[in-house]
Amino acid sequence: MTKTSPSPKAVIAWARLMRVSRQLVERTEGALKAGGLPPLAWYDVLHELAEAGEGGLRPFELMDRVLLAQYGVSRLLARLEADGLVEKLPVSDDGRGQTVRITPSGRDMRRRIWTVYGASIAELMGDRLSAKELGMLAGLLGRLRDPPVAD
Numbered sequence: 001m002t003k004t005s006p007s008p009k010a011v012i013a014w015a016r017l018m019r020v021s022r023q024l025v026e027r028t029e030g031a032l033k034a035g036g037l038p039p040l041a042w043y044d045v046l047h048e049l050a051e052a053g054e055g056g057l058r059p060f061e062l063m064d065r066v067l068l069a070q071y072g073v074s075r076l077l078a079r080l081e082a083d084g085l086v087e088k089l090p091v092s093d094d095g096r097g098q099t100v101r102i103t104p105s106g107r108d109m110r111r112r113i114w115t116v117y118g119a120s121i122a123e124l125m126g127d128r129l130s131a132k133e134l135g136m137l138a139g140l141l142g143r144l145r146d147p148p149v150a151d
Contacts (some may be wrong), residue, residue: 028120035116038109041068042085043117045076046110049086049102056089056101087108 006014021057029040047066049057057065063073080086083105091097102110125134142149 012106027124028117031116031120032113037113037116038060040113040117041066041072041076042080043110043113044068046102046106046113047072047083049100050107052101054101056099058091058097058099062100079105098132 002069030128032038032040039121044066045068047064052061052144058075062077063070066073068076077088081088084104085103087103088098088100091099114133131138
């Protein structure tokens with residue numbers, strides 16, 4: 001990492017990215033709340049578990065895939081398990097290890113959340129930017145990831 005100061009354009013771009021990101025998440029959270037649905041973090045975890053399939057994920061694998069801190073993932077998994085949306089299964093070769101797997105109720109909740117979440121994405125991004133602009137934005141943001149993501 002260089003020790004030089006950022007350019008004024010980099011500072012402006014950073015500030016806009018942070019503000020827009022916060023606004024998009026807040027508006028989506030508001031739509032979920034208005035629909036009587038749980039927060040976006042629930043969708044994130046349920047989505048990753050659904051994508052993992054019947055084998056599920058170990059908690060440390062899940063932490064690598066979601067935007068929550070370790071303690072947040074642990075608390076959220078406990079809540080999702082209490083609500084019957086995920087189940088924890090022992091790992092046969094690791095006496096203390098667990099695998100977390102989405103349940104049918106969890107799949108249903110994921111679909112219900114997606115109905116509102118998907119509509120928010122369409123309204124907040126898809127209806128405001130052209131397909132070309134969305135592709136450019138995805139490409140630029142992919143270059144900022146570590147490691148970078150190609151289109």
